[in-house]
């Protein structure tokens with residue numbers, strides 16, 4: 001049998017001391033949930049070969065594929081602001097890396113594959129619900145065009161995992177640009193292992209920022225590069241209503257991908273204070289706090305890199321602070337140009353005028369006051385841009401209809417001033433305003449069915465979310481409001 005993965009394991013090879021060897025623990029009864037065929041193709045792998053019983057057993061941890069170097073990566077991290085010097089992959093094992101069809105190096109990792117030397121008191125396992133959530137939401141993010149880790153496959157283990165109650169166990173095969181986190185740098189910086197920090201920075205530059213290699217100040221450039229990618233990433237999150245939920249420094253990838261989907265969710269009604277995670281009592285990781293938290297996390301990365309920024313400590317700190325200081329403006333530029341595009345007013349190069357930015361921000365205020373659904377507001381505005389008579393459905397999303405009307409009047413003036421045809425504006429808006437997002441009530445329904453053994457809803461939801469910007473009349477219900485909001489709306493509308 002040919003090897004399913006043409007592994008080339010640079011992390012294991014080049015960074016000894018940055019990980020611990022770890023082997024997946026076999027399970028009772030592996031069962032296939034899904035192989036992501038389009039992703040397999042993208043990776044240059046044969047999707048059918050990944051769905052054979054032998055491959056399913058491999059995903060479940062019964063055996064290690066040929067060419068793998070199974071390891072658990074070391075990392076530290078600030079969790080809810082508190083530093084833990086050793087976290088590491090406690091329930092994930094990196095099998096190795098493959099170079100995809102486009103020449104990009106991608107990690108293949110099993111998540112939930114049993115204990116590792118970093119498991120501390122954890123069981124190294126994952127429950128089916130969180131595995132399906134990560135599968136659905138990470139694939140939805142990819143379909144939205146947002147940098148993210150991907151889901152290559154999910155399997156069940158046939159074993160219960162004990163959380164607040166016994167739950168079916170599962171393993172996710174995850175694909176990532178890499179699993180280098182801010183916390184990976186922190187692990188070595190906390191041990192004052194400056195040579196290791198430099199080695200990791202060199203590896204990160206070679207893998208994720210190759211254009212910076214050999215530049216005069218590569219480590220400052222690396223910091224700037226990560227700042228830029230995180231600013232752009234968090235802007236993208238906000239523009240689709242995504243809440244990560246656990247933006248700890250160990251859950252922030254230096255490649256700029258969204259990573260570690262835990263208690264993540266998409267917002268329904270617009271409210272910047274929205275929090276989904278039950279463990280986030282203080283709202284630290286609320287929707288609207290995400291830019292500030294990213295900035296805070298990047299400051300932790302900067303601290304790790306300071307010893308690499310030159311002999312003169314004061315000058316190094318000043319250089320790092322100079323880079324960090326730019327984060328808010330870099331974030332705002334990305335966020336504002338995205339917002340203005342969402343209301344159909346982006347200039348030819350995507351630039352946002354101050355006037356249009358103010359207009360877009362005012363819409364958000366009206367939405368917040370009116371508890372308007374984030375996704376549907378922007379999507380239905382597109383229809384209104386094309387047809388002045390099509391205002392009903394979007395207007396109905398607002399409790400305060402007068403405020404909406406007043407805003408719309410000004411918006412129309414701005415649209416008219418662009419001289420663009422309404423249909424073209426709508427088409428441009430529909431390309432940035434998704435109709436289908438993984439709404440929490442849908443994800444919850446899918447998980448409940450799957451826990452009972454019915455995976456059909458999981459399949460359907462993935463299919464719908466693969467085309468978030470397209471009208472899919474047969475699946476219109478998937479674009480609808482959660483039942484709780486519908487009731488609220490009906491009540492308020494009558």
Ligand code: AMP
Pocket residue numbers: 087088089090091092118119120121122123124125126246250251260262
């Ligand atoms: P997370 O909150 O999922 O990002 O995980 C934070 C840390 O806890 C990481 O070091 C994980 O590897 C570890 N961890 C989470 N769940 C488990 C588990 N069930 N068993 C072992 N380690 C875990």
Ligand code: MG
Pocket residue numbers: 250251260
């Ligand atoms: Mg994590």
